[in-house]
Amino acid sequence: MPDGRATIRDSAGLIDAGLAPASGRGALDAVGARYAVAIPPALAALIEHPGDPIGRQFVPDPAELTVAAHERADPIGDDAFSPVPGIVHRYPDRALLKPLLICPVYCRFCFRREHVGPDGGVLTPAALDRAYAWLRGHPAVREVILTGGDPLMLSPRRLGEILGALAAIPHVELLRIHTRVPVAEPDRLLALTEVLDVATPLWLVVHINHARELTADAVAAIRAVQRRGVPVLGQTVLLRGVNDSADALEALFRAMLAARIKPYYLHQLDPAPGTARFAVPIAEGRALLATLRGRVTGLAWPTYVLDIPGGHGKVPIGPEYVADGTVLDPWGRRHPL
Numbered sequence: 001m002p003d004g005r006a007t008i009r010d011s012a013g014l015i016d017a018g019l020a021p022a023s024g025r026g027a028l029d030a031v032g033a034r035y036a037v038a039i040p041p042a043l044a045a046l047i048e049h050p051g052d053p054i055g056r057q058f059v060p061d062p063a064e065l066t067v068a069a070h071e072r073a074d075p076i077g078d079d080a081f082s083p084v085p086g087i088v089h090r091y092p093d094r095a096l097l098k099p100l101l102i103c104p105v106y107c108r109f110c111f112r113r114e115h116v117g118p119d120g121g122v123l124t125p126a127a128l129d130r131a132y133a134w135l136r137g138h139p140a141v142r143e144v145i146l147t148g149g150d151p152l153m154l155s156p157r158r159l160g161e162i163l164g165a166l167a168a169i170p171h172v173e174l175l176r177i178h179t180r181v182p183v184a185e186p187d188r189l190l191a192l193t194e195v196l197d198v199a200t201p202l203w204l205v206v207h208i209n210h211a212r213e214l215t216a217d218a219v220a221a222i223r224a225v226q227r228r229g230v231p232v233l234g235q236t237v238l239l240r241g242v243n244d245s246a247d248a249l250e251a252l253f254r255a256m257l258a259a260r261i262k263p264y265y266l267h268q269l270d271p272a273p274g275t276a277r278f279a280v281p282i283a284e285g286r287a288l289l290a291t292l293r294g295r296v297t298g299l300a301w302p303t304y305v306l307d308i309p310g311g312h313g314k315v316p317i318g319p320e321y322v323a324d325g326t327v328l329d330p331w332g333r334r335h336p337l
């Protein structure tokens with residue numbers, strides 16, 4: 001288990017931390033040249049070996065350089081729906097704003113892996129002004145979702161300026177931030193709590209895939225945000241070898257509820273390049289969720305969703321209970337309607 005205080009960013013760091021053999025240096029360098037690598041201390045400390053549910057998410061693997069026929073660089077079609085840099089507009093009432101493409105950790109299954117990285121994607125002040133102007137010119141947009149990259153990697157000052165500019169747009173009624181920071185760098189979240197206390201309702205959606213990511217530090221930082229009146233939701237990607245069992249999902253969703261986090265979405269893996277080793281078939285995902293029905297409180301049940309590849313939108317794909325004039329009970333028995 002690594003105990004370093006610096007973020008691991010390359011093969012040397014992985015080998016020093018005991019997360020890869022020295023003989024793997026060449027293969028790791030090849031992956032690192034293609035896709036960003038970062039494992040901050042809070043997550044590195046949770047990795048017992050590279051193949052465990054935490055290591056598997058963040059330790060690079062040579063398999064990432066093998067692209068399956070169905071995989072695509074922009075699996076959910078962001079680029080086709082971007083009217084100005086930084087904005088993605090796919091649904092009438094909401095828009096994404098991506099102020100930067102930097103993350104605290106780089107997930108090996110990331111759906112934006114062709115774009116995210118430590119060097120790129122910070123919108124200039126002029127680009128941000130164009131994004132605000134676009135939003136001001138589209139009164140049907142009632143919700144702005146800050147994503148990236150990870151918006152909580154911005155400095156408190158810059159994040160505060162962006163939230164203030166969005167809150168000043170009269171038709172924007174709702175703000176949302178999608179982030180990995182609470183589990184990857186809890187101290188950074190603590191430094192941002194004041195900035196997140198804005199007049200426009202703000203929801204924080206935290207990406208968490210395994211119960212062990214919710215450490216005491218992460219829970220304490222999230223609690224500090226909740227005390228500011230910011231509701232917190234959880235989103236999870238269904239991943240082979242990470243959370244592909246009913247026990248793992250139950251433990252995760254129970255840990256979220258214990259931290260006052262409502263499980264919101266369980267995502268089917270997006271077919272980004274080199275991620276096939278994480279894929280769980282939809283039929284298996286539906287069976288897992290069906291197993292949890294009746295076993296956990298309804299509050300613990302997320303919506304199982306697929307972003308239809310090619311940018312065709314996000315739809316629920318969870319188990320069906322009504323079919324052929326019958327309804328399924330939580331224990332798998334059918335009853336006539």
Ligand code: SF4
Pocket residue numbers: 102103104105106107109110111112113116148149150179180207
């Ligand atoms: S935190 Fe999100 S955007 Fe960043 S690498 Fe992970 S999945 Fe991708």
